[in-house]
Amino acid sequence: MSESTRVAIIGTGHMGGAMVVRLRAAGYPVTIWNRTRERADDIAARTGATVAGTPREAAGTSDVVLVALANDAADLGAHEGRDGIVAGLRRGTAVVDTSTIDPRTTLRLAEMVRGAGGVHVDCPVSGSVSSVEAGTLAVLAGGEAVDIDQVRPVLDHLGKVFHIGPTGTGATMKVAINTLLIAINQGLSEAYVLAEAAGIDPATAYDVFLAGATGAPYLKYKRNVFEHPENAEVAFSLDLVHKDAGLVLALAERTGVPVPQAQANKAALAAALDDGYADRDISAIATHLRELRTRSSRG
Missing domain, CATH: 3.40.50.720 (NAD(P)-binding Rossmann-like Domain)
Structure with missing residues (x-):
């Protein structure tokens, strides 16, 4: 070939x-x-x-x-x-x-x-x-x-x-990878917005995330869109992330593996979709958390 x-x-x-x-x-x-x-x-x-x-x-x-x-x-x-x-x-x-x-x-x-x-x-x-x-x-x-x-x-x-x-293991491996990817994105979003809301400079917080044991490659290539969400191009839309989260739960049910974090992450994704985030990049979970915080403070 x-x-x-x-x-x-x-x-x-x-x-x-x-x-x-x-x-x-x-x-x-x-x-x-x-x-x-x-x-x-x-x-x-x-x-x-x-x-x-x-x-x-x-x-x-x-x-x-x-x-x-x-x-x-x-x-x-x-x-x-x-x-x-x-x-x-x-x-x-x-x-x-x-x-x-x-x-x-x-x-x-x-x-x-x-x-x-x-x-x-x-x-x-x-x-x-x-x-x-x-x-x-x-x-x-x-x-x-x-x-x-x-x-x-x-x-x-x-x-x-x-x-x-054999056939099928590639698809299965992708579901396993996305289990971890979705968890990393949710954890990064929560940690980043939490530090920001508590008064820590966001750039400093991100420097620390990258410097320690949490400095995964995902954090490196997503830094720009987390710091400048207004410029984020859609690399992985939240409607597709939510679809993949469903694949995770379906595989977990078939294999009998408890996945409480994956269930919570799917619920967070569903909430973002309900609020109109379907076409946004996966990193927009952080923006959605800010929106939820603002709603809570008003209530």
Whole structure:
């Protein structure tokens, strides 16, 4: 597999769009499809990618199909039907699903792809848009080693590839990662607003958070948006964070693991969505806490 390998990207949201830019810069011919055609057209104009009219068309002209969609329903919808990915597959075409979805849905999609003669790699990614741009994602691959090796040259442009295990383990690992990510963001938001409300200079507080045992990479790359929320671009919208929190609780129920912190975090996310924060970045939890404090002081 080389830069002459034809790649399709299904879904050109924040992450999928960044993948288009990254792979076009590496020289790959890329065909894209997005439910909202205007977004695909905009990315194509900037990158030289080709826009397909349907997922079937995109898959039918490609060797590797990267899927980057928001949820289980969107992923299933893009695969199924006469205009879906599966209908367009040629024997040996690899479908690499980077979406964050329920592991049970991953198994269902893999069966559909393989039943049509394709290769399936369960492959969520961990990181932000900036991680895609820098090629530093954690790529969580589930499936047969030979299938992962088939698409590894493409995935190597996106980040470090981890073979987690058989199909479904990539999706499961992503749910586990997001359990921790959501907790870190909630904890940082509470600590930051608490220090600020108690009279500590926010910049000093953040310096200390970074200097000690709490100085995780997440704190480093989120500092600017915590200190300047008015300039925050949406890297991970709260509606998607809330969806992922639901995946966490569903997995915990199936495995019998008590997750009281994850339950509290999902409730905090639900409250933010109720207050109109769905389209805001995950860091806006801090802004929501300030809003709740103001309401409390008025009451």
